[in-house]
Amino acid sequence: MPSASRGSATLFDYAYTTTAVAKLNWEVGRNGRLERAKGMLIVVDSVKNHLTHRNMTETPSNTANHQRLAEMFVHLTPLGARVPYSISTDNQQNIWVATKGGLFKIDRFGKLLFQEKNDFAKKAEPFCQVSLHENRIIYAYSECMSGLTLLKVMTLEGETISEQFLDGKIQSLSVNDGGEMFLTKRVKGEDSIVYSSDICCPSCWNEVICEDEYVFQTVCALSNDLLVVSTCTLPINMYSRQFLRLISVAEGKVIKSFSKEGKEDGQIFFPLSIQKYGNDILVLDKTGRIQQFTQDGDFVRVAAKIDAYLGNAFVINGNMALIACSGIVLDKDNKTICDDWLEKVPLDGSMWLPDPDFVGKKE
Secondary structure, eight states: OOOOSTTOOOHHHHOOSHHHHHHHHHHHHHHOOEEEETTEEEEOHHHHHHHHHTTOSOOOOTTTTOOOTTTOSEEOGGGTOOSEEEEEEOTTSOEEEEETTEEEEEOTTSOEEEEEEOTTGGGBOSOOEEEEETTEEEEEEEBTTTOEEEEEEEETTSOEEEEEEEESOEEEEEEOTTSEEEEEEOOOSSOEEEEEEETTEEEEEEEEEEESSSEEEEEEEOSSSEEEEEEEOSSOSTTOOEEEEEEETTTTEEEEEEOOBSSSTTOBSSEEEEEEETTEEEEEETTSEEEEEETTSOEEEEEEEOOTTTEEEEEEETTEEEEEEEEEEEOTTSOEEEEEEEEEEETTTEEOOOOTTHHHHHO
């Protein structure tokens, strides 16, 4: 039986896009059959070997069969913080996490300080966002049926200062030092747009740049006049062309494009979170790599790496990356569960490694 633990090379690593699923269905119909056993899909050997020989799965992870309970900074699942998509820290070193289960404030020791729970987490859309500007928190989330985004400006105590509904579903949010907010939405129609508004009066949103050849996804404000945004061609699948693009806010145009799609060093594979790092940028993508680039587009290094498809977002905390993770893992009884947690990883080229003493630490 293929392993269901995180990081393993399974059928699901291959069939994670519409294109891949369609191709998989054709391969299965041609070469084998699917059986259902104990609620899981088992691929007949002929199909599994065929896909493996074509190198369409991820390399097995040597950390796939242990849950990292000993390494967790904060275990989010018991708090109801299901599926975290964005993370930020305030000037008191408290951590704010936006999840499908709501907004959560946690101190630097992992203690829950505030929560605004979403009682309908299953109906929440992906890519809820949280960001900080001075002493204000900006929190945004979407609901699947309405197609709207609720954006709130809050105090550090969790009190609402203002709120508004935006048309469309949010994809990414960033705030520059001057208090100007920038957001991207999940594409609907032919055009993809980066919007901006001032945190003091967020009722009016202006168009920064509009494109119909590709979609804007993850955005990060580098200065008052400079954004870096990941872009992807349509349809969005494993064959999409991807770039990182620098955008001049004043000119409303792309001034530089760099990197490209791929899983080699210096290439990107669906960036999930971009953070300013001194004069450079750090990019977390679906491969689990946090890569460092200069603002001129030069690749510097892989600053850290975790298992693929687990990290949803990160924030820089000193010389560490605080990463919000979600995945299918094994609990202490060796049962597969969906879990969510925060974990710190040094930005020194570190990679996850199995802990030989982990079994003893679980008890």
